[in-house]
Amino acid sequence: MKIKNNIAVSDNGFIFNPASGESFTVNQVGLDILNLLRKGEKQETIIQQLSEKYQADKAVIERDLSDFQAMIKQYHLIQNEE
Amino acid sequence: MTAKARYERPLIKKLESNMPNKFGLRTEFEPLTHIDGVSVDSLIADYGSPVFVLSEQKIRSKFKAARQAFETRYPRVQFAWSYKTNYLSAVCNVFHQEGSWAEVVSGFEYDKAIRHGVDGSYIIFNGPDKTEEDLRKAITNNSLIHIDHLDELYMIQDIARETKQKPKVAIRVNMDTGIYPMWDRFGFNYENGQAWDALNKIMFSGLLELVGLHTHIGTFMLSPNAYAIAASKLANLAQRVQQKYSHEINYIDMGGGFSSRNTLKGAYLPGTDTNPSIDEFAEAITSALMNSEYRPKTPPLLILETGRALIDEAGYLLGSVIANKRLSDGRRATILDVGVNLLFTSFWYDHKITPAQEFTSYTEDTVIYGPLCMNIDVVRENVSLPLLNKGDKVVIHYVGAYNMTQWMQFITLRPNVVMVDLDGKPHLIRKNESIDSIENLEEIPTHLSHFEL
Amino acid sequence: MKNNKKLTIAVTGLNAIDSPGPGVSVIRGLLEAKSFDCRIIGLAYESLEPGIYMHDLVDKTYHIPYPSAGTEALYNRLMYIHEKEKLDLVIPNFDAELYSFIKLAGKLKQSGIHSFLPTLEQFEARQKVNLPEFGKKFNIHVPQSKAVYSSAEIFSLEQEYGWPLVIKGKYYDASLVYNSDQAATAFNKISARWGLPIIVQQFIHGTEYNVTGLGDGNGNTIAAVPMRKQYITDKGKAWGGITITDQKALDLTAHFLKSTKWRGAFELELMKNKAGEYYLLEINPRIPAWIYLAVGVGQNIPEALTKLALDWPTEAFTSYEAGKMFIRYAWDMIVDLNEFQQISTHGEL
Numbered sequence A: 001m002k003i004k005n006n007i008a009v010s011d012n013g014f015i016f017n018p019a020s021g022e023s024f025t026v027n028q029v030g031l032d033i034l035n036l037l038r039k040g041e042k043q044e045t046i047i048q049q050l051s052e053k054y055q056a057d058k059a060v061i062e063r064d065l066s067d068f069q070a071m072i073k074q075y076h077l078i079q080n081e082e
Numbered sequence B: 001m002t003a004k005a006r007y008e009r010p011l012i013k014k015l016e017s018n019m020p021n022k023f024g025l026r027t028e029f030e031p032l033t034h035i036d037g038v039s040v041d042s043l044i045a046d047y048g049s050p051v052f053v054l055s056e057q058k059i060r061s062k063f064k065a066a067r068q069a070f071e072t073r074y075p076r077v078q079f080a081w082s083y084k085t086n087y088l089s090a091v092c093n094v095f096h097q098e099g100s101w102a103e104v105v106s107g108f109e110y111d112k113a114i115r116h117g118v119d120g121s122y123i124i125f126n127g128p129d130k131t132e133e134d135l136r137k138a139i140t141n142n143s144l145i146h147i148d149h150l151d152e153l154y155m156i157q158d159i160a161r162e163t164k165q166k167p168k169v170a171i172r173v174n175m176d177t178g179i180y181p182m183w184d185r186f187g188f189n190y191e192n193g194q195a196w197d198a199l200n201k202i203m204f205s206g207l208l209e210l211v212g213l214h215t216h217i218g219t220f221m222l223s224p225n226a227y228a229i230a231a232s233k234l235a236n237l238a239q240r241v242q243q244k245y246s247h248e249i250n251y252i253d254m255g256g257g258f259s260s261r262n263t264l265k266g267a268y269l270p271g272t273d274t275n276p277s278i279d280e281f282a283e284a285i286t287s288a289l290m291n292s293e294y295r296p297k298t299p300p301l302l303i304l305e306t307g308r309a310l311i312d313e314a315g316y317l318l319g320s321v322i323a324n325k326r327l328s329d330g331r332r333a334t335i336l337d338v339g340v341n342l343l344f345t346s347f348w349y350d351h352k353i354t355p356a357q358e359f360t361s362y363t364e365d366t367v368i369y370g371p372l373c374m375n376i377d378v379v380r381e382n383v384s385l386p387l388l389n390k391g392d393k394v395v396i397h398y399v400g401a402y403n404m405t406q407w408m409q410f411i412t413l414r415p416n417v418v419m420v421d422l423d424g425k426p427h428l429i430r431k432n433e434s435i436d437s438i439e440n441l442e443e444i445p446t447h448l449s450h451f452e453l
Numbered sequence C: 001m002k003n004n005k006k007l008t009i010a011v012t013g014l015n016a017i018d019s020p021g022p023g024v025s026v027i028r029g030l031l032e033a034k035s036f037d038c039r040i041i042g043l044a045y046e047s048l049e050p051g052i053y054m055h056d057l058v059d060k061t062y063h064i065p066y067p068s069a070g071t072e073a074l075y076n077r078l079m080y081i082h083e084k085e086k087l088d089l090v091i092p093n094f095d096a097e098l099y100s101f102i103k104l105a106g107k108l109k110q111s112g113i114h115s116f117l118p119t120l121e122q123f124e125a126r127q128k129v130n131l132p133e134f135g136k137k138f139n140i141h142v143p144q145s146k147a148v149y150s151s152a153e154i155f156s157l158e159q160e161y162g163w164p165l166v167i168k169g170k171y172y173d174a175s176l177v178y179n180s181d182q183a184a185t186a187f188n189k190i191s192a193r194w195g196l197p198i199i200v201q202q203f204i205h206g207t208e209y210n211v212t213g214l215g216d217g218n219g220n221t222i223a224a225v226p227m228r229k230q231y232i233t234d235k236g237k238a239w240g241g242i243t244i245t246d247q248k249a250l251d252l253t254a255h256f257l258k259s260t261k262w263r264g265a266f267e268l269e270l271m272k273n274k275a276g277e278y279y280l281l282e283i284n285p286r287i288p289a290w291i292y293l294a295v296g297v298g299q300n301i302p303e304a305l306t307k308l309a310l311d312w313p314t315e316a317f318t319s320y321e322a323g324k325m326f327i328r329y330a331w332d333m334i335v336d337l338n339e340f341q342q343i344s345t346h347g348e349l
């Protein structure tokens, strides 16, 4: 899963989609995930990196990550979604 | 090794281009981590989750403020603790230590007051359901019997005739105070003359001693003026009794009904901002009494049966997050281990809910469900809360009134109730139920005691 | 003569949209004041309120919490803003926020933030539910109305009031109905949204006039300007209006101020029937969106309100130009995304 190239993600968690004109805000964990996705990181790497940075079980992170991914997909921020 | 950062579940929120629509959501995420100096974490660790916690300090200070509100305005004031609001013995005794009489509405509550050590003459017996046995006991104990209907009046007269005792009675009066709905199912109506008729019956019979007049106009009242109307109507009845029979009643009992700081469902502004204070109710009642035409030699004792307003804010319900999920329409739902089984009042309040730990300022609109496998188990339909994780603790505020009496043993058992004393020390005041506490009451007929599957 | 202290004034209602908040017009009045200079701090609920981006009018804008979050949250936010900006005065302009600001007025004043608002009693007395009593008490014609709790009660009123009837929610919403079916529908719809009671009001046929003005709290009229709407949008808002000389409307206003000792700005909605009698339909306890018309004809109400709030000597306006019009227009600003991002994520711009 990769986020679209043209999506602007600012350091303070403001997201702008120039194609749709929609804007969003994310919290710190959400921002970390977007940045990792943008780098093209794999699911496992993302979970690993988050679990190193934050105090949380991998299982919890994994569940929240998939919920978050479902949301960004719903908001059309993902590349070549079919 | 550096400590890891606190985890918060990832959140993305679309910035909606809404114009101020005046109906933004309340955010209530200011965390409450301690109750009277005791941490929520330790309370849950020691007593389990969920757990009800009562603050003795809050009960006493609220009571003192209420008493002061009336006593600075009127010479003779007496509170009577309305048992149904919360009849845990520890709670009742705090009120009795503060000088409250007892106000009861059933044989069960009556016996409870007697067991607590309240002298019978300081018990007010209200309500439509008093059995003959209840009445005999109350009459013998010199209790104050507030008559609800004519059948009760006749029964008391019969007992009085038979036992040659002179029961102390008042009548409950219902009336139009401009409040909707009018509680006209209790007592005798003022406007249509029923109340005056009942008073005449009592005075004519000579069997009973008419000591007072009582009303209770409703609960969670938001209008002090309704109390002013009620007080002047009772004063008018007292005056007519005085004129016709040269008889002075001892007291006027204005019942309960003052609102607490809770927010009613559908209200736009929070109850903490809009609901009248006890001082406003006190002002309305006492000035109506003093401005009335009723001029007895001694001013009648003013009795208040305030329940909710004295105990709601002293009660907290602590619970934990069981799970988070997303509903089919994308809304966030959070399931707590606290549901309508314990929080009956969530049917009419938007209870204030706060987390018990610090959070970032990110919030999400959430439905709060209880743990019951039942669709109506909704604690809040929509509240903006920080991003709670499974296991996080929450505090539900202003739950001291009615929940610990109207709770249901449904699907699961009732939890511990703890009171934090004035020194910040928690005491268990009601033990959690076990399967035995329920099953010990049951009996299985022999032919049903075995089965094979 | 100008006071040499530059005032810092916070203003809400920056939503200059098709159903506009008064904020931007209030600010224009303040900036044109002859007796003081001022800096304007905008207070906004949402990130797209146009006033936020009008940098020639508004020096800085802060988000504030919705009134439903309670006065404590509002107070804390205002104290945060006060620490940074040293506010002298706050002028709230939304109906829904007035209650909270009135409640906080005393506390804010202790911190040096003045305001000039009606008392809570005045604010409550003019609620729709209380209007009949208000009319009786102050001897002002108001349409007959009654608060009802069931749609059946409406039908007992139809004889007394005649059709059509106005069915109103306790705080918001109103609909004009011509028969029992419509009345029942309106009752259900409005009560589902706003709760009970529902107010059933007699409909007064006639011409509508509005008066905006300012009372000093002692019964004196400081300002009063009557206007007739010339063009009304589908949301019922004036898009054009004209000042008129109407002694009866002015007399009624003076009587209203004298008998209620109204404190603060207000707008009266009046209906003149065929017999030439005035009925008071509603009292809005704040400055209306068309206030700049009053400024334009010689009565700078925002300026006078500021002076009253600060306890400066304030003379009453005695005249205004009749026959001046206001015509509202929409204006498209070009705004950089950064600005939107800034206010959305930091709540300040």
Ligand SMILES: Cc1ncc(COP(=O)(O)O)c(C=O)c1O
Pocket: B082, B085, B103, B126, B127, B216, B218, B219, B220, B255, B256, B257, B258, B305, B306, B307, B308, B309, B401
């Ligand atoms: C007779 C009587 N007195 C007092 C109360 C206590 O009312 P509240 O808790 O609203 O103060 C009640 C409650 O219903 C009541 O029925």
